[in-house]
Amino acid sequence: MGRYLLRRLLQLVPVFIGSTFLIYWLVWSVPGDPFAGKCGERRCPDQYVAYMTEKYHLDQNVFVQYGNYMKNLLQGDFGQTFSQRDIGDIIATAYPNTLKLALVALAIEAVIGLGAGILTGLRRNGFLDNLVLVSTLFLLALPVFVVGFVLQWLLGVQWGIVKPTVSSEMRFSELIVPGFVLGSASVAYIARVARTSIAENRRADYVRTAIAKGLPMRRVVGVHLLRNSLIPVVTLLGTDLGALMGGAIVTEGIFGINGIGREVYRAIVTKESATVVGIVVVLVVVYLLMNLLVDLLYAALDPRIRYE
Amino acid sequence: MRVSKRATSAIALSAAAALVASGCSSGDGDGDAAASKDGAIVIHGVQPENPLVPSNTTETGGGKVIDWLFTGLVEYPNDGGAPRNALAESIDTKDSKVFTIKIKKGTKFHDGTEVKAKNFVDAWNWAAYSPNGAQNGSFFADIAGFDKTYTEDPDGADGPQKAPMPTAKELSGLKVIDEQTFEVTLAAPTAVFPTKLGYSAFMPLPDAFFTMKPEEFGKKPIGNGPVKFVSWQDNVLIKLTRFDDYSLRDKMKIKDVDVKLYQDETAAYADLLANNLDFMEVVPTSALAGDKWKTDLGDRGLNTVTPSTALIAFPIYDKRFQNPKLRRAVSLSINRQEISDKIFFGTRKPADSWANPLTPGAKPGNCTACKFDPTTAKQLLTEAGGFTGEMVFYYNSDSSHKDWMDAVAQQVKTNLGIEARAEGIPTFAVFRQNINAHKMTGPYRAAWQQDYPDVENWVNPLYVKGGSSNDGLYSNPEVDTLAKQASSAPSLEASHEAFAKAIEKVDQDVPSIPIYFYGQQSGHSEKIKKLELNNVGELDITSVEL
Numbered sequence: 001m002g003r004y005l006l007r008r009l010l011q012l013v014p015v016f017i018g019s020t021f022l023i024y025w026l027v028w029s030v031p032g033d034p035f036a037g038k039c040g041e042r043r044c045p046d047q048y049v050a051y052m053t054e055k056y057h058l059d060q061n062v063f064v065q066y067g068n069y070m071k072n073l074l075q076g077d078f079g080q081t082f083s084q085r086d087i088g089d090i091i092a093t094a095y096p097n098t099l100k101l102a103l104v105a106l107a108i109e110a111v112i113g114l115g116a117g118i119l120t121g122l123r124r125n126g127f128l129d130n131l132v133l134v135s136t137l138f139l140l141a142l143p144v145f146v147v148g149f150v151l152q153w154l155l156g157v158q159w160g161i162v163k164p165t166v167s168s169e170m171r172f173s174e175l176i177v178p179g180f181v182l183g184s185a186s187v188a189y190i191a192r193v194a195r196t197s198i199a200e201n202r203r204a205d206y207v208r209t210a211i212a213k214g215l216p217m218r219r220v221v222g223v224h225l226l227r228n229s230l231i232p233v234v235t236l237l238g239t240d241l242g243a244l245m246g247g248a249i250v251t252e253g254i255f256g257i258n259g260i261g262r263e264v265y266r267a268i269v270t271k272e273s274a275t276v277v278g279i280v281v282v283l284v285v286v287y288l289l290m291n292l293l294v295d296l297l298y299a300a301l302d303p304r305i306r307y308e
Numbered sequence: 309m310r311v312s313k314r315a316t317s318a319i320a321l322s323a324a325a326a327l328v329a330s331g332c333s334s335g336d337g338d339g340d341a342a343a344s345k346d347g348a349i350v351i352h353g354v355q356p357e358n359p360l361v362p363s364n365t366t367e368t369g370g371g372k373v374i375d376w377l378f379t380g381l382v383e384y385p386n387d388g389g390a391p392r393n394a395l396a397e398s399i400d401t402k403d404s405k406v407f408t409i410k411i412k413k414g415t416k417f418h419d420g421t422e423v424k425a426k427n428f429v430d431a432w433n434w435a436a437y438s439p440n441g442a443q444n445g446s447f448f449a450d451i452a453g454f455d456k457t458y459t460e461d462p463d464g465a466d467g468p469q470k471a472p473m474p475t476a477k478e479l480s481g482l483k484v485i486d487e488q489t490f491e492v493t494l495a496a497p498t499a500v501f502p503t504k505l506g507y508s509a510f511m512p513l514p515d516a517f518f519t520m521k522p523e524e525f526g527k528k529p530i531g532n533g534p535v536k537f538v539s540w541q542d543n544v545l546i547k548l549t550r551f552d553d554y555s556l557r558d559k560m561k562i563k564d565v566d567v568k569l570y571q572d573e574t575a576a577y578a579d580l581l582a583n584n585l586d587f588m589e590v591v592p593t594s595a596l597a598g599d600k601w602k603t604d605l606g607d608r609g610l611n612t613v614t615p616s617t618a619l620i621a622f623p624i625y626d627k628r629f630q631n632p633k634l635r636r637a638v639s640l641s642i643n644r645q646e647i648s649d650k651i652f653f654g655t656r657k658p659a660d661s662w663a664n665p666l667t668p669g670a671k672p673g674n675c676t677a678c679k680f681d682p683t684t685a686k687q688l689l690t691e692a693g694g695f696t697g698e699m700v701f702y703y704n705s706d707s708s709h710k711d712w713m714d715a716v717a718q719q720v721k722t723n724l725g726i727e728a729r730a731e732g733i734p735t736f737a738v739f740r741q742n743i744n745a746h747k748m749t750g751p752y753r754a755a756w757q758q759d760y761p762d763v764e765n766w767v768n769p770l771y772v773k774g775g776s777s778n779d780g781l782y783s784n785p786e787v788d789t790l791a792k793q794a795s796s797a798p799s800l801e802a803s804h805e806a807f808a809k810a811i812e813k814v815d816q817d818v819p820s821i822p823i824y825f826y827g828q829q830s831g832h833s834e835k836i837k838k839l840e841l842n843n844v845g846e847l848d849i850t851s852v853e854l
Contacts, residue, residue: 036738038443038737043743045443046460048445090542156582163582228794258543276684
């Protein structure tokens with residue numbers, strides 16, 4: 001177990017360097033001069049461009065720039081955006097917001113998705129099963145921005161139940177609607193995966209044995225059936241957290257949340273390699289660690305799985 | 309020239325009347341003074357691109373806040389009329405070359421220090437010193453000694469050479485006389501110089517600015533205007549409050565202003581509809597379709613015009629576009645009325661003059677090439693020898709320009725019978741890069757909003773050789789001479805007359821084609837009882853009453 005963990009952690013290093021360099025290089029090769037569109041319909045004064053170019057070492061080649069960037073990063077300095085704001089500060093304020101949103105979305109996914117999955121998996125082909133099937137298909141078919149705008153318009157503007165956008169305090173109660181929107185597609189996936197998994201294990205020998213032994217139904221489902229059926233669901237939830245954090249651009253936009261999604265988008269458009277990489281560095285680490293955590297959870301869920 | 313944003317009854321009589329479609333709602337009654345006094349509002353904003361230093365702010369996100377935080381020597385009345393003195397007691401000149409500027413005594417910066425003549429001179433010197441890299445540095449080019457403090461890069465910013473260090477640190481044309489007086493000597497007589505003084509580049513800076521890094525100052529700016537800076541949370545909120553020691557005309561009637569920084573206009577619009585946001589300057593384009601914003605907002609909507617014009621510019625450095633007859637043919641083949649009606653639902657007005665008619669000194673209807681006349685257009689095209697190949701109209705597709713540019717291309721194709729189409733360039737940055745590098749291979753969209761209200765601002769930067777936004781490299785010695793005479797005319801009236809002559813020449817050459825005048829659709833919450841918009845359509849924060 002210890003060796004396995006160490007090996008997995010060491011594997012993170014080349015993945016980390018490779019992915020950050022690739023991203024740095026990709027943003028660097030986005031066409032367009034970062035200062036060409038900065039002064040509206042007139043060209044920026046040469047002096048301004050020269051000042052900024054020197055300040056951000058943009059006259060160096062991409063390897064030197066990346067090297068400089070990494071050297072500063074290892075000392076904990078994320079650098080500055082072209083608007084002269086510290087990227088470290090941006091990450092420190094935007095990340096918790098995105099994380100909050102992602103966690104709310106994840107909780108909604110887990111509760112609704114798993115609940116619907118268990119109910120339908122146990123009573124297949126009933127009215128409830130069909131209802132969940134139809135509604136999950138419906139959710140899957142709708143793009144996130146449609147769900148977002150419709151809910152915002154209906155709940156926020158038409159009925160006035162919630163405020164249309166999230167305030168700067170980011171209260172959990174305000175995040176329920178955006179969290180549902182962000183998690184809506186995954187709710188459907190989780191419900192369907194859980195349903196299949198439960199339905200399959202329902203016919204497994206150990207479940208039949210447990211029922212034959214005369215165990216109460218609650219124990220059969222809660223301990224034996226559920227634990228074994230959770231593996232695909234946990235995989236889905238774990239990788240989803242990473243995806244939710246990276247993919248919240250649309251939801252953050254609709255509900256005016258100051259998260260990393262908007263920062264990444266803005267930074268890509270303005271060619272700020274340092275900002276994109278700074279944010280993605282944290283994302284990559286989260287993603288890698290979540291994957292590791294999921295792999296370790298397998299062993300806890302299924303005693304047959306061992307790590308060497 | 310310009311009708312008040314709030315006047316509803318006088319509109320029908322005014323020359324600009326047709327431009328203001330429906331009147332606005334606010335001002336039904338005077339606000340409740342008690343509610344106003346401690347009142348707070350939340351208004352729409354976008355994250356400023358740069359730290360808030362007046363001479364380094366060129367975009368509207370930060371520009372709006374700068375305009376509230378600072379009061380300059382002159383101010384532009386909301387009705388678009390001629391500028392009047394704000395902080396200046398008097399601006400005297402005999403020859404439009406040497407100006408003696410006296411400022412009002414006893415006004416204060418937000419940190420409590422007094423605004424003195426020195427604060428202007430130091431601020432201007434800082435911006436005009438090129439190694440400081442101020443985006444607005446070139447605004448000081450009129451002042452004597454600018455060539456010594458501001459050096460150009462001999463091969464452009466991309467070239468290997470660096471700009472030489474300037475030989476002087478200060479403009480020789482600026483002289484402090486006493487605490488309240490300073491003297492400005494220009495390199496050449498410029499009648500419009502006092503008008504320019506209301507532009508944000510010319511704001512005074514407190515002594516504190518010169519003791520810290522500009523970016524540090526810009527994160528917590530200290531101004532001298534009616535509104536005081538409180539805090540700025542990046543991407544979230546800029547908090548402002550009333551400056552109680554403000555002694556000039558435009559004191560705030562409410563107390564707190566939160567500028568909520570949105571990334572998405574539709575999110576802000578949803579907040580506006582739910583009364584969760586008190587003012588939004590421009591409603592999103594999606595709300596204009598089918599006049600949706602009118603049904604949504606009812607009497608909370610405001611329809612106004614702003615002194616901005618959308619143009620299509622020709623890359624005159626490209627041989628195919630050097631014949632004025634061809635350019636006029638293209639212009640005459642465009643049905644501007646139809647574009648205005650069908651694509652903008654009447655929210656933009658067909659352009660018929662070179663300078664926006666809201667600008668002082670501009671003559672309405674002086675663009676003879678702006679008519680729709682396909683017959684003459686065809687004839688001119690034949691005289692010009694036709695057009696071979698494809699005429700591609702370019703626009704930046706990260707903003708909503710596709711529809712009208714497609715319509716323009718389609719009209720040119722139908723009415724002139726040449727292969728025309730519109731093509732989007734992904735981002736504004738790439739689009740501007742190609743324009744700056746003079747690499748455009750077809751006509752492209754452009755827009756111009758005046759920096760300061762004078763017709764001069766619609767000629768010198770756009771149509772004079774070497775003008776800061778003459779991107780198509782149009783050059784006509786006659787226009788240059790006339791514009792130069794007009795700029796150095798002894799009075800504004802004489803200057804306006806002379807610019808009208810220069811524009812007549814421009815009209816014959818058609819270096820670009822005006823398409824429409826911008827309109828602006830704003831909205832406010834039920835809470836606001838009274839408000840005015842300033843001369844460029846921004847909220848006049850000091851007029852707000854609850």
